[in-house]
Amino acid sequence: xxxxxxxLILLACIIYVVYPFIYQSEHIDQxxxxxxxxxxxxxxxxxxxxxxxxxxxxxxxxxxxxxDVDEMIDSELKNLNKNIKIIDPIEKLIQLKKNxxxx
Amino acid sequence: MTISSLGFTLLILTMNLCVYSILGSxxxxxxxxxxxxxxxxxxxxxNLITLVFSASCLVYAFITRDFSIKxxxxxxxxxxxxxxxxxxxxAGNEGSLLYIALVISISSFLTLFFIPSELNEAEPYIISxxxxxxxxxxxxxxxxxxxxxxxxxxxxxxxxxxxxxxHPGMFSHPPLLMAGLATIVVPFSLILGMIFTGKFRNDGxxxxxxxxxxxxxxxxxxxxxxxxxxxxxxxWGGYWAWDPIENVGLMPWLIMTAFIHSIIVQRRRGxxxxxxxxxxxxxxxxxxxxMFINRGGPVVSVHSFAASTLxxxxxxxxxxxxxxxxxxxxxxxxKIKSDNNVKSFLSRxxxxxxxxFFLVAITFVTLWGLIFPLISELFANETVTVGAxxxxxxxxxxxxxxxxxxxxxxxxxxxxxxxxxxxxNLLIPISLLFVSFILxxxxxxxxxxxxxxxxxxxxxxxxxxxxxxxxxxxxTKAGTPWHISFIKLIIxxxxxxxxxxxxxxxLLVAIGVIGINFYQIKVDKVLSVxxxxxxxxxxxxxIEINENEYNDRREKIATFxxxxxxxxxxxxxxxxxxxxxxxxxxxxxxxxxxxxxxxxYIIPSDFINESKMKLIVSINPLVWWMWVGGPVFVLxxxxxxxxxxxxxx
Numbered sequence: 178x179x180x181x182x183x184x185l186i187l188l189a190c191i192i193y194v195v196y197p198f199i200y201q202s203e204h205i206d207q208x209x210x211x212x213x214x215x216x217x218x219x220x221x222x223x224x225x226x227x228x229x230x231x232x233x234x235x236x237x238x239x240x241x242x243x244x245d246v247d248e249m250i251d252s253e254l255k256n257l258n259k260n261i262k263i264i265d266p267i268e269k270l271i272q273l274k275k276n277x278x279x280x
Numbered sequence: 281m282t283i284s285s286l287g288f289t290l291l292i293l294t295m296n297l298c299v300y301s302i303l304g305s306x307x308x309x310x311x312x313x314x315x316x317x318x319x320x321x322x323x324x325x326x327n328l329i330t331l332v333f334s335a336s337c338l339v340y341a342f343i344t345r346d347f348s349i350k351x352x353x354x355x356x357x358x359x360x361x362x363x364x365x366x367x368x369x370x371a372g373n374e375g376s377l378l379y380i381a382l383v384i385s386i387s388s389f390l391t392l393f394f395i396p397s398e399l400n401e402a403e404p405y406i407i408s409x410x411x412x413x414x415x416x417x418x419x420x421x422x423x424x425x426x427x428x429x430x431x432x433x434x435x436x437x438x439x440x441x442x443x444x445x446x447h448p449g450m451f452s453h454p455p456l457l458m459a460g461l462a463t464i465v466v467p468f469s470l471i472l473g474m475i476f477t478g479k480f481r482n483d484g485x486x487x488x489x490x491x492x493x494x495x496x497x498x499x500x501x502x503x504x505x506x507x508x509x510x511x512x513x514x515x516w517g518g519y520w521a522w523d524p525i526e527n528v529g530l531m532p533w534l535i536m537t538a539f540i541h542s543i544i545v546q547r548r549r550g551x552x553x554x555x556x557x558x559x560x561x562x563x564x565x566x567x568x569x570x571m572f573i574n575r576g577g578p579v580v581s582v583h584s585f586a587a588s589t590l591x592x593x594x595x596x597x598x599x600x601x602x603x604x605x606x607x608x609x610x611x612x613x614x615k616i617k618s619d620n621n622v623k624s625f626l627s628r629x630x631x632x633x634x635x636x637f638f639l640v641a642i643t644f645v646t647l648w649g650l651i652f653p654l655i656s657e658l659f660a661n662e663t664v665t666v667g668a669x670x671x672x673x674x675x676x677x678x679x680x681x682x683x684x685x686x687x688x689x690x691x692x693x694x695x696x697x698x699x700x701x702x703x704x705n706l707l708i709p710i711s712l713l714f715v716s717f718i719l720x721x722x723x724x725x726x727x728x729x730x731x732x733x734x735x736x737x738x739x740x741x742x743x744x745x746x747x748x749x750x751x752x753x754x755x756t757k758a759g760t761p762w763h764i765s766f767i768k769l770i771i772x773x774x775x776x777x778x779x780x781x782x783x784x785x786x787l788l789v790a791i792g793v794i795g796i797n798f799y800q801i802k803v804d805k806v807l808s809v810x811x812x813x814x815x816x817x818x819x820x821x822x823i824e825i826n827e828n829e830y831n832d833r834r835e836k837i838a839t840f841x842x843x844x845x846x847x848x849x850x851x852x853x854x855x856x857x858x859x860x861x862x863x864x865x866x867x868x869x870x871x872x873x874x875x876x877x878x879x880x881y882i883i884p885s886d887f888i889n890e891s892k893m894k895l896i897v898s899i900n901p902l903v904w905w906m907w908v909g910g911p912v913f914v915l916x917x918x919x920x921x922x923x924x925x926x927x928x929x
Contacts, residue, residue: 179281179282179283179285179286180281182286182333183281183286183289183290186290186293186329186330186333187293189326189329190293190297190323190326190329190330193322193323193325193326194297194300194319194322194323194326195319196319196322197314197315197316197318197319197322198315198316198319201314201315210397210398210400210483213396213397213398213483214398214483217482217483217486220486221547221548224548224773224775224776227772227773228773230754230755233693233747233751234693235693235698235701238693238694238695238696238698241695242694242695245549245550245620245695248619249482249549249550249619252619253482253483
């Protein structure tokens with residue numbers, strides 16, 4: 178019984194570890210990274226909005242902090258564009274159509 | 281195949297999976313093979329399966345009292361209450377190592393399963409660090425501390441569980457503390473992974489914050505439960521003795537406290553990047569230091585249950601970790617510069633910096649107290665003991681300053697605070713601080729520091745309450761009922777207000793600490809049956825002493841009748857002093873009558889004969905609040921951690 182258990186665990190581990198070599202998924206949404214940076218920006222701005230609404234921040238300070246967030250996130254997006262070649266889905270579609278025409 | 285060989289085989293399988301996931305990740309990056317990287321990640325997931333089964337083998341051996349396994353023999357017996365089977369699993373060195381390995385595999389699984397897309401590039405490095413850490417523990421178990429080691433001749437009965445561990449607090453205190461120390465590797469690996477990719481900026485910070493908060497809260501709850509356990513079972517009459525084992529749990533918690541605060545600054549203002557890296561490295565190394573001290577380090581402790589001869593293996597690992605962190609920091613320091621600098625002393629950033637400074641100061645004071653006896657013995661050949669007076673006198677004022685910053689900080693704005701804002705925000709809290717201080721100074725006969733401490737608590741509490749009231753009132757103006765505005769306020773800004781609730785829990789703990797340190801009344805007395813003792817508003821009569829003999833212990837129970845000043849019976853209380861011959865160990869359980877105002881605390885320290893005993897009686901004011909702080913701490917952390925549904929992966 179215990180032998181059977183160890184064999185089953187061993188088999189499960191081997192199959193699970195080998196599986197990525199057999200089935201290779203290429204689906205990676207490269208825009209996700211950019212989307213999440215924008216979502217983070219939205220989150221930070223919404224925190225500032227809440228603080229403004231509840232009277233913790235003055236209007237002046239709110240604007241300054243909002244500018245800081247814009248600046249910070251913009252610089253991250255610039256860095257991102259430098260490092261990752263983002264393939265726009267529309268661009269991808271155009272490329273696909275072109276390939277089809279050529280064929 | 282026996283259950284012990286199954287458990288051991290699974291450990292060997294885990295070791296191989298760890299090696300594969302480390303090599304797979306590193307080679308996968310080198311040759312850019314997505315399949316190999318995915319396979320390495322899957323291998324890391326498999327560790328969870330193998331370790332769950334391996335740990336189950338040990339638990340099963342305990343349930344069936346399989347004394348052929350040395351570890352089961354050493355930590356259980358036929359007379360052991362089955363309820364303590366879970367405690368027995370981590371009651372000694374080998375089992376606790378298996379428990380730690382299991383915790384690392386669970387946390388690795390969760391970390392990798394929920395990893396956000398921003399950290400995709402860093403993921404292989406994170407996998408190799410997590411697997412490398414797990415590999416260390418599994419290798420130690422396989423070669424040096426095998427929990428499945430067996431006897432040739434099977435004994436009929438075991439030694440039994442350590443009597444100090446037979447306490448409800450033990451179901452959660454040691455596992456939480458060990459889990460907290462072990463899982464510091466999670467935020468450590470995330471940051472290290474980002475450094476390796478050369479992109480330790482602000483991406484993935486929410487995930488790092490979430491994991492850090494989880495680790496920090498686990499460690500915090502573990503420490504608080506440890507205090508409760510020490511207060512009830514050890515009969516020291518205290519909740520914290522600055523014992524080395526307590527200190528090594530406290531130090532990483534303090535550094536993690538600094539980290540979860542300074543990461544807020546990085547998230548909001550893109551600052552303190554280098555500092556955050558230093559903090560997480562420090563927390564990780566201190567956690568390894570804790571493992572070293574706990575597992576046979578050179579410092580004597582009254583409650584190191586996992587003591588072994590492996591201390592120097594853990595010392596080696598700690599030194600390796602420290603060196604590794606130092607090299608990584610030196611090589612990558614230039615890549616992790618901040619976007620902004622502190623623009624004004626009167627800013628939230630600056631308050632966070634002060635908070636960090638005080639937390640790090642307390643950590644180093646504690647570390648110095650811990651290692652000073654070793655240094656003294658090594659270099660001056662003198663045996664020195666560093667006790668509670670050193671820690672209290674040095675750490676006490678710093679803790680007070682920390683509380684003060686906790687009260688001032690939330691009143692300061694990010695970037696800069698204008699004079700008008702500063703005055704309008706601080707006027708009421710500072711006035712309350714002064715009023716309470718002056719009142720206490722006149723009406724309390726206690727040291728000035730106690731009055732100051734209470735006033736600072738008033739400052740922090742008023743800061744939080746005023747902000748809640750002010751912000752809820754603003755929302756109420758829009759027509760929402762007040763109570764809904766308050767709930768809405770918290771829901772809309774869970775991170776901030778969850779943090780405030782945690783601050784309230786810290787205040788509750790502080791109230792207990794002040795109560796016991798400055799307002800305690802204590803009496804030592806020898807009492808015979810029928811005799812009475814008066815303390816505060818209590819009249820305590822020793823009504824009987826009973827002695828019970830069990831297979832594994834001799835138990836002496838003293839029963840007291842408690843009356844108030846007007847001779848009205850309040851309650852009866854019992855405390856016991858139990859001797860366990862097989863462990864040559866006595867365990868004292870204090871008799872405690874607790875209420876929000878004060879605890880009546882009786883330690884049956886010694887039984888002189890059948891009708892005479894020595895006891896220590898104390899009235900500990902406000903300690904009850906310290907234990908209320910625990911659930912409030914959990915509540916605040918949960919609110920703070922509750923996710924926003926706005927991510928895209």
